[in-house]
Amino acid sequence: MTASRTPLLAINGLHVTVEGKQILNGLTLQVRAGEVHAIMGPNGSGKSTLAHVLAGRPGYQITAGTVSYEGRDLLALAPEERARQGVFLGFQYPVEIPGVNNVYLLKAAVNAVRKQRGLPEVDAFEFLGLVRDKMKLMHIEDSFLSRGVNEGFSGGEKKRNEVLQMLVLEPRLAILDETDSGLDIDALKVVAAGVNSQRSPERACVLVTHYQRLLEYVVPDIVHVLVRGRIARSGDRTLALELERRGYDWVSGEAA
Amino acid sequence: MSGNARQLETLIARGYQHGFVTEIDADTVAPGLDEDVVRLISRKKQEPAFLTEWRLKALRHWLTMREPHWAHVKFAPIDYQSISYYSAPKARKDGPKSLDEVDPKLLETYEKLGVPLHERARLAGVAVDAVFDSVSVATTFKERLAAAGVVFCPFSEAVRTHPQLLEQYLGSVVPYTDNFFATLNSAVFSDGSFVYVPKGVRCPMELSTYFRINAMNTGQFERTLIIADVGSYVSYLEGCSAPQRDENQLHAAVVELIALDDAYIKYSTVQNWYPGDAHGVGGIYNFVTKRGECRGRRAHISWTQVETGSAITWKYPSCVLRGEGSIGEFYSVATVNHYQQADTGTKMIHIGPDTRSTIISKGISAGHGQNTYRGLVKMLPSAHGARNFTQCDSLLMGGQCGAHTFPYVEVKNPSATVEHEASTSKISEDQLFYCLARGITEEDAVNMIVSGFCKSVFKELPMEFAVEAQALLAVSLEGAVG
Ligand SMILES: Nc1ncnc2c1ncn2[C@@H]1O[C@H](COP(=O)(O)OP(=O)(O)O)[C@@H](O)[C@H]1O
Numbered sequence: 001m002t003a004s005r006t007p008l009l010a011i012n013g014l015h016v017t018v019e020g021k022q023i024l025n026g027l028t029l030q031v032r033a034g035e036v037h038a039i040m041g042p043n044g045s046g047k048s049t050l051a052h053v054l055a056g057r058p059g060y061q062i063t064a065g066t067v068s069y070e071g072r073d074l075l076a077l078a079p080e081e082r083a084r085q086g087v088f089l090g091f092q093y094p095v096e097i098p099g100v101n102n103v104y105l106l107k108a109a110v111n112a113v114r115k116q117r118g119l120p121e122v123d124a125f126e127f128l129g130l131v132r133d134k135m136k137l138m139h140i141e142d143s144f145l146s147r148g149v150n151e152g153f154s155g156g157e158k159k160r161n162e163v164l165q166m167l168v169l170e171p172r173l174a175i176l177d178e179t180d181s182g183l184d185i186d187a188l189k190v191v192a193a194g195v196n197s198q199r200s201p202e203r204a205c206v207l208v209t210h211y212q213r214l215l216e217y218v219v220p221d222i223v224h225v226l227v228r229g230r231i232a233r234s235g236d237r238t239l240a241l242e243l244e245r246r247g248y249d250w251v252s253g254e255a256a
Numbered sequence: 257m258s259g260n261a262r263q264l265e266t267l268i269a270r271g272y273q274h275g276f277v278t279e280i281d282a283d284t285v286a287p288g289l290d291e292d293v294v295r296l297i298s299r300k301k302q303e304p305a306f307l308t309e310w311r312l313k314a315l316r317h318w319l320t321m322r323e324p325h326w327a328h329v330k331f332a333p334i335d336y337q338s339i340s341y342y343s344a345p346k347a348r349k350d351g352p353k354s355l356d357e358v359d360p361k362l363l364e365t366y367e368k369l370g371v372p373l374h375e376r377a378r379l380a381g382v383a384v385d386a387v388f389d390s391v392s393v394a395t396t397f398k399e400r401l402a403a404a405g406v407v408f409c410p411f412s413e414a415v416r417t418h419p420q421l422l423e424q425y426l427g428s429v430v431p432y433t434d435n436f437f438a439t440l441n442s443a444v445f446s447d448g449s450f451v452y453v454p455k456g457v458r459c460p461m462e463l464s465t466y467f468r469i470n471a472m473n474t475g476q477f478e479r480t481l482i483i484a485d486v487g488s489y490v491s492y493l494e495g496c497s498a499p500q501r502d503e504n505q506l507h508a509a510v511v512e513l514i515a516l517d518d519a520y521i522k523y524s525t526v527q528n529w530y531p532g533d534a535h536g537v538g539g540i541y542n543f544v545t546k547r548g549e550c551r552g553r554r555a556h557i558s559w560t561q562v563e564t565g566s567a568i569t570w571k572y573p574s575c576v577l578r579g580e581g582s583i584g585e586f587y588s589v590a591t592v593n594h595y596q597q598a599d600t601g602t603k604m605i606h607i608g609p610d611t612r613s614t615i616i617s618k619g620i621s622a623g624h625g626q627n628t629y630r631g632l633v634k635m636l637p638s639a640h641g642a643r644n645f646t647q648c649d650s651l652l653m654g655g656q657c658g659a660h661t662f663p664y665v666e667v668k669n670p671s672a673t674v675e676h677e678a679s680t681s682k683i684s685e686d687q688l689f690y691c692l693a694r695g696i697t698e699e700d701a702v703n704m705i706v707s708g709f710c711k712s713v714f715k716e717l718p719m720e721f722a723v724e725a726q727a728l729l730a731v732s733l734e735g736a737v738g
């Protein structure tokens with residue numbers, strides 16, 4: 001009930017620079033529990049920067065603004081803390097970690113969350129069962145279990161792996177950075193099914209995407225257009241369609 | 257970017273956890289080395305004349321040699337006359353017959369080292385021959401081994417019980433003239449392990465020795481000899497650690513392996529000698545000669561080593577592949593942090609036809625550490641169709657350490673093939689952040705990534721050793737990365 005009043009995520013006037021270059025320029029955004037937001041925008045508009053800043057990646061200077069998550073200062077938390085509190089970033093370019101088993105990483109991640117919540121480590125057998133179920137949903141083969149993290153994965157496999165991790169970790173706030181890019185239509189549907197399966201009144205999702213195609217399968221509550229580091233326009237689902245028709249120049253022109 | 261690097265650098269610096277000294281009355285010979293000292297050692301051990309003579313020949317040869325300095329390591333001159341060459345815990349009458357008779361303080365030491373003698377023996381089915389300074393104090397599981405016909409005992413015991421095997425095999429792989437440190441060892445070696453596995457016997461358990469240097473100013477010179485007779489199999493584990501002291505200590509061991517037709521020897525080491533402090537003060541000089549000979553057809557010798565300790569490591573476990581179709585393997589993880597230096601690698605000498613060798617070397621450098629891989633692959637004219645595959649990977653943490661690779665190849669037979677792959681990498685910011693964003697701490701992330709890097713070596717270790725190796729790696733790299 002209070003969930004609808006206090007936003008899960010509240011970004012206020014966020015200014016971010018990277019190596020002296022201004023990237024985010026007074027970005028304001030509120031996401032309530034239960035909502036799915038889409039953030040669209042041209043290349044280089046700052047979408048990944050926003051996602052990284054929310055997840056706590058070092059190397060970004062926050063020069064002004066605030067971010068609160070569950071009513072607390074998100075920016076004061078270390079990245080691993082944020083993850084344990086339920087913030088999940090699905091990477092645009094998931095990195096390979098050779099020799100580190102996928103399941104091993106996943107289990108370490110789950111146990112990190114459980115430790116935070118004062119729970120004992122997950123039972124290895126139960127855990128494997130859970131992971132196998134989610135793998136089925138994501139159309140990931142069994143051999144995945146014994147492979148290295150993203151090691152030799154195709155682009156599509158990497159993206160599905162990100163969604164799998166999200167499904168296993170059950171975050172409160174999932175930020176998916178272009179999880180749809182480079183996917184064929186079948187893979188896109190699988191990813192969408194994964195995202196839809198975890199929609200709930202308790203949880204929220206921010207979909208960063210370049211194309212409106214994903215939004216046909218994951219229907220967002222609100223669509224934002226990010227231009228030159230700030231939200232240039234927000235609207236409902238039809239905004240995405242209009243953008244597709246008229247192109248980003250339409251909004252960029254207005255914002256300029 | 258450098259935010260991560262800085263955090264990483266502040267991460268480490270948990271101290272060496274095995275640095276304590278056991279107070280026990282020791283029977284120590286005054287420092288210095290001459291023929292009288294060698295004779296004294298030999299007499300104390302009631303050795304047969306051939307062995308005394310062999311030691312003396314080694315000493316005389318050693319006196320003509322000079323300390324080698326070709327390795328990529330730096331150290332102050334060692335005064336060999338200031339070292340005491342024999343130290344034994346004072347014998348209680350005839351020595352312990354069972355664990356109950358062993359000095360409880362000694363057992364406590366093992367306890368602290370994480371070698372719970374009883375437990376390891378009981379739970380893991382490992383027979384432990386614990387070498388304390390120079391004398392073996394406890395041997396377990398002797399009976400089960402005896403039933404299989406396997407001989408596993410302190411070297412000094414083998415001198416009395418199996419002199420003919422010793423006379424036949426001692427120095428047959430590493431002759432007393434071999435190199436400065438091996439020759440010194442041949443003259444003054446104190447104790448070590450002896451293993452003989454008879455024809456067709458699969459050794460019923462893993463054999464393990466835990467060495468420990470304790471007394472001040474003593475060098476440790478063990479000598480290990482393992483003979484695997486036709487069609488036999490043995491897996492041997494060696495673990496090491498030493499107390500923390502400000503002065504450097506010399507460790508010059510020799511290990512000889514002999515594998516006859518169809519025999520398989522698997523030799524695993526987890527080396528955690530005291531590495532010195534964060535400023536490079538103290539630590540063990542680990543100058544060790546390890547060599548195995550595949551003397552028979554289809555013989556197989558496999559070395560696996562995880563080197564995390566020592567101020568200086570100078571060590572090249574090697575294989576002489578004499579028998580037709582014999583196989584040599586070397587799997588190595590060498591870690592240097594702070595001011596540690598490692599110059600390690602292997603020699604694969606292919607003599608027989610269709611011999612094969614595999615070398616996998618993983619070097620990890622952190623702090624101001626210097627890590628060198630030095631390897632020789634030699635294909636002699638008789639090595640028709642012989643093959644070698646070598647892979648050397650280096651992982652750097654921080655900008656002040658170094659990794660060096662010296663692969664030497666000599667091919668004298670045109671039908672032999674040699675393949676070499678090498679890589680150098682760093683733990684990337686992307687990899688670290690990926691783990692952090694999954695709730696994993698930086699320290700755990702680093703350990704995870706490093707373990708991943710070492711995986712192809714760790715999987716060669718027996719299970720419980722692999723766990724120990726991983727833990728040691730984590731400790732030795734605390735506070736590294738960048
Ligand atoms: N580490 C960096 N150093 C310098 N510039 C950067 C860095 N990361 C991102 N940028 C710049 O910031 C801008 C926004 O990038 P990004 O957030 O990746 O955009 P998007 O995800 O919307 O395509 C781009 O102009 C990009 O070149």
Ligand SMILES: [Mg+2]
Pocket residue numbers: 047048049092177178
């Ligand atoms: Mg992007």
